[in-house]
Amino acid sequence: DTAVSQTPKYLVTQMGNDKSIKCEQNLGHDTMYWYKQDSKKFLKIMFSYNNKELIINETVPNRFSPKSPDKAHLNLHINSLELGDSAVYFCASSQESGVTYNEQFFGPGTRLTVL
Amino acid sequence: AQSVTQLDSQVPVFEEAPVELRCNYSSSVSVYLFWYVQYPNQGLQLLLKYLSGSTLVKGINGFEAEFNKSQTSFHLRKPSVHISDTAEYFCAVSEAGGSYIPTFGRGTSLIVHP
Numbered sequence: 001d002t003a004v005s006q007t008p009k010y011l012v013t014q015m016g017n018d019k020s021i022k023c024e025q026n027l028g029h030d031t032m033y034w035y036k037q038d039s040k041k042f043l044k045i046m047f048s049y050n051n052k053e054l055i056i057n058e059t060v061p062n063r064f065s066p067k068s069p070d071k072a073h074l075n076l077h078i079n080s081l082e083l084g085d086s087a088v089y090f091c092a093s094s095q096e097s098g099v100t101y102n103e104q105f106f107g108p109g110t111r112l113t114v115l
Numbered sequence: 116a117q118s119v120t121q122l123d124s125q126v127p128v129f130e131e132a133p134v135e136l137r138c139n140y141s142s143s144v145s146v147y148l149f150w151y152v153q154y155p156n157q158g159l160q161l162l163l164k165y166l167s168g169s170t171l172v173k174g175i176n177g178f179e180a181e182f183n184k185s186q187t188s189f190h191l192r193k194p195s196v197h198i199s200d201t202a203e204y205f206c207a208v209s210e211a212g213g214s215y216i217p218t219f220g221r222g223t224s225l226i227v228h229p
Binding site: 004033040041042043045048055090092103104105106107108109 | 153156157159160161203205216217219221222
């Protein structure tokens with residue numbers, strides 16, 4: 001049983017295109033995240049979202065936008081792709097309500113290559 | 116705001132040798148601490164966590180870590196490594212009672228040689 005799943009696993013596209021990455025979690029968690037991992041393995045949080053608020057890392061370009069159709073899904077839309085967007089993108093989820101710590105469960109990642 | 120420093124970007128070690136991966140954090144409040152492992156071409160999975168109580172925390176795959184408040188450290192150890200432990204290891208910190216979003220270190224690549 002996959003806890004956090006992402007599609008697609010690989011995404012190759014041209015500069016200037018618009019693309020989406022989908023994320024679904026079946027853990028019943030109320031908070032989901034998107035991370036970007038660069039070629040040096042550095043993990044940078046892009047968004048945190050639950051049914052109450054969206055927290056955006058201010059360094060993330062507004063070409064990136066999260067869309068949550070329901071509590072179990074958080075998709076990532078990227079407009080006008082640039083070479084520097086090439087990275088591995090991870091979705092994660094955690095349960096925030098009623099707990100005081102933040103253990104995150106990660107998806108397998110989507111490797112985005114912009115040509 | 117919290118920060119995490121993983122002092123070693125790469126740690127090579129021979130199979131069956133002991134290993135220690137270092138992690139130091141900075142925070143003005145109480146913290147929760149985590150170690151995650153990322154195997155090649157996979158997502159991160161939790162190895163162990165410190166929330167409160169005993170400072171020695173045991174995790175999966177024979178790993179353990181010790182919380183040292185005075186030295187603001189949370190080093191990861193394993194007494195005898197296997198080839199299959201080759202992976203990237205991330206230390207993370209989350210402030211208790213504050214922002215629930217963890218801050219990750221830059222990762223340490225553990226390379227186990229036969």
